[in-house]
Amino acid sequence: MSTVQPAGTRTELTREMVQRALDAKTKPPGSLGRLESLALQLALLQRTTAPVVDRARVVVFGADHGVAAEGVSAYPAAVTAEMMRNFARGGAAVTVLARANGADVEVVDVGVDADLAGLDGIVHAKVRRGTRNLAAEPAMTHAELEAALLVGRGAARRAAQDGVRALGLGEMGIGNTTAAAALLSATTGDSPSATVGRGTGVSDATLEHKRAVVDRALRRHAAVLHDPAARFAALGGLELAAIAGAALEAARLGIAVIVDGFISTVAVLAAMYLDPHAPLRDAIVCAHRSAERGHGLALRALGAEPLLDLDMRLGEGSGAACAIPLVRSAARILTDMATFESAGVSGRVE
Amino acid sequence: MSTVQPAGTRTELTREMVQRALDAKTKPPGSLGRLESLALQLALLQRTTAPVVDRARVVVFGADHGVAAEGVSAYPAAVTAEMMRNFARGGAAVTVLARANGADVEVVDVGVDADLAGLDGIVHAKVRRGTRNLAAEPAMTHAELEAALLVGRGAARRAAQDGVRALGLGEMGIGNTTAAAALLSATTGDSPSATVGRGTGVSDATLEHKRAVVDRALRRHAAVLHDPAARFAALGGLELAAIAGAALEAARLGIAVIVDGFISTVAVLAAMYLDPHAPLRDAIVCAHRSAERGHGLALRALGAEPLLDLDMRLGEGSGAACAIPLVRSAARILTDMATFESAGVSGRVE
Numbered sequence: 001m002s003t004v005q006p007a008g009t010r011t012e013l014t015r016e017m018v019q020r021a022l023d024a025k026t027k028p029p030g031s032l033g034r035l036e037s038l039a040l041q042l043a044l045l046q047r048t049t050a051p052v053v054d055r056a057r058v059v060v061f062g063a064d065h066g067v068a069a070e071g072v073s074a075y076p077a078a079v080t081a082e083m084m085r086n087f088a089r090g091g092a093a094v095t096v097l098a099r100a101n102g103a104d105v106e107v108v109d110v111g112v113d114a115d116l117a118g119l120d121g122i123v124h125a126k127v128r129r130g131t132r133n134l135a136a137e138p139a140m141t142h143a144e145l146e147a148a149l150l151v152g153r154g155a156a157r158r159a160a161q162d163g164v165r166a167l168g169l170g171e172m173g174i175g176n177t178t179a180a181a182a183l184l185s186a187t188t189g190d191s192p193s194a195t196v197g198r199g200t201g202v203s204d205a206t207l208e209h210k211r212a213v214v215d216r217a218l219r220r221h222a223a224v225l226h227d228p229a230a231r232f233a234a235l236g237g238l239e240l241a242a243i244a245g246a247a248l249e250a251a252r253l254g255i256a257v258i259v260d261g262f263i264s265t266v267a268v269l270a271a272m273y274l275d276p277h278a279p280l281r282d283a284i285v286c287a288h289r290s291a292e293r294g295h296g297l298a299l300r301a302l303g304a305e306p307l308l309d310l311d312m313r314l315g316e317g318s319g320a321a322c323a324i325p326l327v328r329s330a331a332r333i334l335t336d337m338a339t340f341e342s343a344g345v346s347g348r349v350e
Numbered sequence: 351m352s353t354v355q356p357a358g359t360r361t362e363l364t365r366e367m368v369q370r371a372l373d374a375k376t377k378p379p380g381s382l383g384r385l386e387s388l389a390l391q392l393a394l395l396q397r398t399t400a401p402v403v404d405r406a407r408v409v410v411f412g413a414d415h416g417v418a419a420e421g422v423s424a425y426p427a428a429v430t431a432e433m434m435r436n437f438a439r440g441g442a443a444v445t446v447l448a449r450a451n452g453a454d455v456e457v458v459d460v461g462v463d464a465d466l467a468g469l470d471g472i473v474h475a476k477v478r479r480g481t482r483n484l485a486a487e488p489a490m491t492h493a494e495l496e497a498a499l500l501v502g503r504g505a506a507r508r509a510a511q512d513g514v515r516a517l518g519l520g521e522m523g524i525g526n527t528t529a530a531a532a533l534l535s536a537t538t539g540d541s542p543s544a545t546v547g548r549g550t551g552v553s554d555a556t557l558e559h560k561r562a563v564v565d566r567a568l569r570r571h572a573a574v575l576h577d578p579a580a581r582f583a584a585l586g587g588l589e590l591a592a593i594a595g596a597a598l599e600a601a602r603l604g605i606a607v608i609v610d611g612f613i614s615t616v617a618v619l620a621a622m623y624l625d626p627h628a629p630l631r632d633a634i635v636c637a638h639r640s641a642e643r644g645h646g647l648a649l650r651a652l653g654a655e656p657l658l659d660l661d662m663r664l665g666e667g668s669g670a671a672c673a674i675p676l677v678r679s680a681a682r683i684l685t686d687m688a689t690f691e692s693a694g695v696s697g698r699v700e
Contacts, residue, residue: 033661091688311383325675338441
């Protein structure tokens, strides 16, 4: 029986409708595994049984960290600015991997402690030249946190305008595994021994020192750690805030959020606490399981199972870049595969 | 001190030379994990610190199996030929996934039990219309095995002529998880309870029956199972033999062999026993861990750790297609990334 649909109403796309479309394709039901659940997610996110992820992008937010002065990294803080130049010229891992995987790259200065005004090919949106030292005082004011969140939201809106349907979120910032570990500990209650890892590859002695720095920071800011925005401002970083803002806005716009490694996962987890009603869970795809200690905890807190497990621990968005072909592939199952009926292929006999 | 190198000698590329090239790139040493070991493998395979995998291909060998008459599949044998038409038209999973991932597809009829002579867009190299029923008699004669191996070698040579540097090996053949399980049991000594799985998704009852069929086959051919070629002929399939031949020839030509799932892994394992001196181990990259029972055993016997683990179990070469971007990405690290020196990025401070 056909019914006339009142003008202005839309048929709601249900999970069952997408599942039926997947099961009609020429393959045993479920035999494409994770690619099928990803296809289902993309269809519901884009509200169509024919989702498209042809245009993809990785955004790299760069910022410095006052806590780097505590000697928590294997590399000097100057590397943040040096790597921004390397991104702009296309010589860094994330730019190479994005190009190899058919994604473009946007590089955003949200808080590098250097004058990059003359650097072409990046977005200039510096909130301030690096955060304050989180072990001694709040890393950011609330206004700075808000400004960095807005920088991230802006990147997501540019992506939407450019037709991007999958947005990888990466970062560069010497000292940022320290900030992320502190924010993760504050969020989940796990001790620094579980959240602090070697980052760029520090020695045993520096790892111990890094844990002590995070422990000190958690004690210093103990009074505000119950509040999601206050703990983000106290312990986070400008690039973490930008990632959080980009994730929230991309999810709102129906863009798949490709979460990179440790930093990116902690930032997205923090975004969920900042705005518990945002449709973030429906939009996020965790790209890979990083070798950085603490990433497993962050993924568990997010309730996410990553696509790749390649022992990577570089950050930048390098893992997100590698996952994009899988996201694109998942969408193509729905748009490009023939059905048993259209291809004239026999069905099951049992 | 410089020395004059005698004409005609070549500097041998060593593992250390490639490792130095990787460690000079702008990233903490080893931070790209499996991508770096893959880059090392590709460099040694291509004998250059600048390996290229831009051109990639998945070959799908199609063939039927006499053992399908035993009722070991959830789908009728006619599906093999129907899927060959689906491959030719580009509507099947492997063709869709290969296109999404920048690889082309070659479809080869090495033994489909149907007249496909009029089908355009595939390679016609039928050895015979399907194998004999391996549970009752040897599936192939030695001459048929040799002919199918040659079909595979031909596909690898065409790939080399076309500039392909990574060759995925896939298959289509109703009944072929039964043949592969039998061949795997004969190779490793594992019982059918460990090697026989649900294939396209058979019921519990059919799974039990399938195990009994493999058990019967192993007892029938017990006298020849010690001989790699004889057990391949007795229990294998024409598409498995073609995969084995393609793998051996591709390895000889310095082409990376992207091994797909259960069938493909068993065929490559069998190829190693056929020709223990072939440089196969240096060339193979296992694409993914299939959800098919027995694949873990086959991977262990091959001594390989797959790149992806996405709960896929379709075959065709669908997993190989999904892994190609990772192989391409790995090569690009060596060819495209800047070095600390060229990019002016500071090195470690500890």
